[in-house]
Amino acid sequence: MSIELNPAAVKFAQRLIEEGKLKNDEGHWGQHNPNTKVENDYLDQHEIAEYGQWHLGLDMSKGEDIKGRYHFPYGDFQTVHRDGLIAAKERAAQQGYKDIEKAADELLQQLEKQVAS
Incomplete structure (x- = not known):
């Protein structure tokens, strides 16, 4: 499985951060990562x-209309989460997806600057 960077997700996340739609949460992404029911409810609407757009990675071997195509979530369908970006960055680094790791790191830096200002 080869996962590529999702440029649309990066631009979407950048815009959300600029608009202040973010959570500078401390803790574990597992506490905020939407579960299957939340994902399916979102897809119903x-x-x-x-x-x-809520996933930094694309599995190009899967069809565009399949949930399994999308990897490295970073938000809860409303806001960008700091711990979501950290989790995406760490998992991308572990799995050797340097472009996704770099994008997650840049988004994390943007979020932290936005919070500090």
Whole structure:
């Protein structure tokens, strides 16, 4: 499985951070990461492309209309989470996806600057 960076998700996350739609949470991403029910409820009301914007990685071997195409979530379908970006960065580093790791790190830095200002 080869996962590529999702440029649309990066731009979407940048815009959300600029708009202040973020959570500078401390803790573990597992506490905030939407579960399957929340994901499915979101998909009942939104297009799969909107769902994809919440994920920094794309598995190009899967169809665009399949949830399994989207990897490295960073938010809760409302806000960008600091711990979500940290988790995405760490998992991407562990799995050797340097471009996703770099994008998550840059988004994390943007979020931290936004919080500090």
